[in-house]
Amino acid sequence: MSQPKAVILVSGGLDSTTVLAIAKSLGYDCYTLSFDYGQRHRAELIAAERTAKELGATEHKVVNLDLRTIGGSALTDDDIDVPEEETGGIPVTYVPARNTVFLSIALGWAEVLGAQDIFIGVNxxxxxxxxxxxxxxxxxxxxLANLATKAGVEGQKMNIQTPLIDLSKAEIVQLGDKLGVDYGLTVSCYQATDEGLACGKxxxxxxxxxxxxAANMDDPTRYQA
Structure with a gap:
């Protein structure tokens, strides 16, 4: 019996890499998807490809989207600084409609692949x-996915899988560690250098x-001097 296929949204960061490891452990044939959307922290694209290969993705695809054309976020507009202090409310690092856009494209690829599951590392x-x-x-x-797709209309239910949604960050890294994730390969920083060094702020x-x-684990992150 062949493995079920799944599309996994990966950013090269801690959460999405853990999700990919979870999907692999559940027996999915994993197709990883990243976006070059004009983000400030482009080292994440290198990390995404690296972690996808390390964790045995069947295919890794990068879709180009220029969200800088609409801006509105510190991650897509160089005139908006990335905050280095905690702020209240929705922070300026929120990218308008990003997950809606990403999931929509993942949904399209899933239909093409005949996959009924899409994994995303939201928390x-x-x-x-x-x-x-x-x-x-x-x-x-x-x-929406089941209303708007041929697969959904024909009874092949599309599932958005969010295995991290109720976990703390400590629980996420503990789970990933059990699954053998090398977090030293990941990049989470919003303003990492081209070499993937994190700001720490x-x-x-x-x-x-x-x-x-909180997980009592060593932090393998490479920080800027």
């Missing part, structure tokens, strides 16, 4: 307050560092 516990990381959003998108770096500390 509603230790996260930055992004509205498109909430369970309500995932549920709504899954409903942005929200993503803070959450990552706190996660390893």
């Amino acid at each position: 509603a516990v230790d996260y930055s307050g992004y509205p498109d990381c909430r369970p309500a959003f995932i549920e709504a998108f899954e409903n 942005c929200d993503s770096c803070r959450l990552r560092r706190q996660g390893f500390a």
